[in-house]
Amino acid sequence: MSTVNQEPYRVGGKSFTAVAINTAAKAGEWIKSRLGDIRQVHVKYSPHDLVTEVDKGSEKMIKNLIMTHFPHHAFLGEEGVEPGPLASASALEDVSEAEYLWIVDPVDGTTNYVHGFPFFSVSIALAYKGEVIVGVVYDPMRDELFVAEKGKGAYLRSVKLNVCGQVSLSDSLVATGFPADRSGALAVNMAGMTAIVPRVRNVRNAGSAALHMAYVASGRLTGFWEIGLNAWDLAAGALLVQEAGGKVTDTAGSPYTLSVRNVMATNSSIHDEMQQVLQEAGGTGL
Template sequence: MGEGNDIPLVGGKSFTAVAINCAAKAGEWIKTKLGNHTSLSIKYSAQDLVTEVDKGAEKMIRNLVGTHFPHHSFLGEEGVEPGPEASTKALQSVKDAEYLWIVDPIDGTTNFVHGFPYFSVSIALAHWGEVIVGVVYDPMRDELFVAEKGKGAYVRGRRMAVSGEQTLRDSLLATGFPADPNYAQPLNMKQLQAIAPQVRNVRSLGSAALHMAYVASGRLSGFWEIGLNSWDLAAGALLVKESGGAVTDLQGNEYHLGVRHVAASNSHLHGEFLQVLQQAEAGS
C-alpha cells in the first residue's frame, strides 16, 4: 500500500494498520470456529442469524480499536437491535462523530452457520460521516481488500481496478436475497426477474461486503441489494470507488452511510443497470 507515511495517521497511529490488524485477527479466529459454533439465534427474520462467534468477533474488534483510539465512536452490527428502524436509529446517533468505526464482524453469517466458505470481516472508518478507510477480509481465502480515500484500493498488495464491460449483456452481476420478507424480498425478486434475461449471468453468494470487493477487483461487473445497513456497505463502497467504480442508491444518488438500497458497478454500465432496477421497482 505504499510507504507508511502515506497512511492516515492520528497521534502517530495508522488507521489503516489498525483496521487491517483487527480484520486479520478476527478473521483468523472466526475461521477456527467454522463448524464449531455452539449457539444460533434468529434476529429480524428466519434468514437473519447470529452466533456467539459474531458477538465474540465484534467484541474483539471493539476492544482492539478501543486500545488504539479510545475516544473514537463505534457502530457494530451486533450492538444494534434487529430490524431496519433500529439500524437507522443507531446510525443517526453516531453518524456525526468525528471518527466512527463501522463493523460487521461476520458478513455472511448464514454461510458461516452452514459451513459455506464465503463470508468476511468488514471494517470501515468514517471521518465526519465520510468513509476514509475500508477493509474487507476473507479469512477462508486469506484475501485482504484495503482502500484509503484518494489513494486507491488493493488486494494481496496489488492495486485493484473495476472490470471493463460496457453493457449489461456482457456483465456478470451479483445480488443478495434480503432478510425482510415483506418489502425488500419481493422487490429484489422483481428486480432479479427483470435483470436476469439482460445479463451474462447473476450470482448470489451471501456476503454483500465480498460482493462489493469483487466489483472493486473486476471479478463482478456490478452488484445490487435491498435493505442493507451501513456495516454491510461502508468498507465495500470505498473499495469500489477507489477502484474506479460507481456506488449509488437506486435513484442514482451518491452513496452515503444512510443508503440501504444499493447499486455498485464498474461505472461503464451503471446508467443502464439503474434503469432496469428502477423499471422493476416502478412495476412492483
C-alpha cells in the same frame, strides 16, 4: 493530493489503516478457527437473519482492539444494534455527529458461516465526518484482504485493484442478495432479479455483501445491487469500489452515503443501464 486529505489517516503516529488491517486479520483468523464449532444459532430480525456467539465474539474482539488504539472514537457494530431497519437507522443517527466512526460487520455472511459455506468476511470501515476514508474487507477462507484508503486506491496483496472493463449489461456478471426482510424488501429485490437476469451474462448470490463489493472492485463482478442493507454491510465495500474506479449509489442513482440501504455498485460503465432496468421494473425500493 492536498495535505488536508492526507491528515485523517493518522493520529498520534498510529495509522488508521494499519489498525483496521491488523484487527480484521485477527478477527478473521479467529472466526475461521471456530468454523464448524458453533454451539448456538439465534434468529434476529427474521428466520433468515441469524447471529451466533462467533458474531458476538468477533465484534467484541474488534471493538476492544480498535478502542485500545483510538479510545475516543465512536463505534457502530452490527451486533450492538437491535434487529430491524428502524433500529439500524436510529443507531446510525445516534453516532452521526461523531468525528471518527468505526463501522463494523464482524461476520458478513453469517448464514453461510452457519452452514459451512466458505464465503464470509470481516468488514471494517472508518468514517471521518460522515465520509468513509478507510475500508477493509477480509476473507479468511481465501486469505484475501482487500484494503482501500480515500484518495489512495484499493489494493489486494499490494496489487492495485481496478474494476472490470465490460461496457454493457449483456456482457456483465452481476450479483445480488436476498434480503432478511421477506415481507417487503424481498419482493422488491425479486422484481429487480426478474428484470436483470435476462439482460446480463449471469447473476450470482454468494451471501456476503461486503465480499460482493470487493469482487466488483477487483473486477470479478461487473456490478452488485441489493435491497435493505445497513451501513456495516456497505461502508468498507463502497470505498473499495470507488477507489478501484467504480461507482456506488443508491438504487435511484443518488450518491452513496452511510444511510443508503438500497445499493448499486458497478464498474461505472454499466451503472446507468442497470439503474434504468431496476427503475422500470420497480426494483429500486425507492
